[in-house]
Amino acid sequence: MPAWGLPHYGGxxxxxxxxxxxxxxxxxxxxxxxxxxxxxxHRDKASTRAELCIPPDAVDGLDSAVAERLVRALGLEAGSLRISVQDERSLARNQEIAAERLRERVAAALAPAPPPRRPTRPGRSARRARMDDKARRGTVKRLRRPPPSDEQ
Known part of the structure; x- marks a missing residue:
């Protein structure tokens, strides 16, 4: 977020x-x-499962950059987004949970992309340590060889 506290995306x-x-x-x-x-x-008689359906045209009227990100992230180009919740015994509570899940998906969609990874290179001391290890390993292997035969 910029210093003045306004959320931003790509400028x-x-x-x-x-x-x-x-x-x-x-x-x-x-x-x-x-x-x-x-x-x-209670389950047999009460309708407590809440289903939230967001139609693709729900993003109309939003900022175009925001709408584009939401359409992609929520999969609205393929049709409506459906969020079903039956976690609780209360319809009102299930509706609250569905709204919170929608909010989480919107927050994930509008979150700024992570910065691109900048490849790093090993430092001088790490390269030197690697070469020392290789030399030490080569010495160990050389010492394992059978002694040269004196027959010539």
Missing amino acids: HSVMDVDEVTRQLLQRADWSASRSSGPGGQ
């Missing part, structure tokens, strides 16, 4: 992760269904 000022997430959630479709797995009567 462009971008919106805050929370702001982008809020805009995506406003355009999202929520649905509820019955959870799978154990749970007894």
Whole structure:
């Protein structure tokens, strides 16, 4: 982040992760269904599984650089993004978890790329130590040889 605290991407000022997430959630479709797995009567009767569906056009109105990164990172070029949560017994809590998972994906998409790796070279002392080790190893191998025969 620059010193003045504004998030940036490639020289462009971008919106805050929370702001982008809020805009995506406003355009999202929520649905509820019955959870799978154990749970007894509550699971059989209550629709507590939350499904969050982000359509591809949800990025419209966002900064073009932000929208492009989100489309690529969230896979929106292939269709809608679906986040299903059935971790908790409460629909409201599952919706909170789904929104948090969306926020994590948005944060990962908008995070700046790591700087390119600059290749390093071994230092002088490391090269010298390597050559010394090779010479020592060669000496050990030379000493293992059978003595030269005196028959000529």
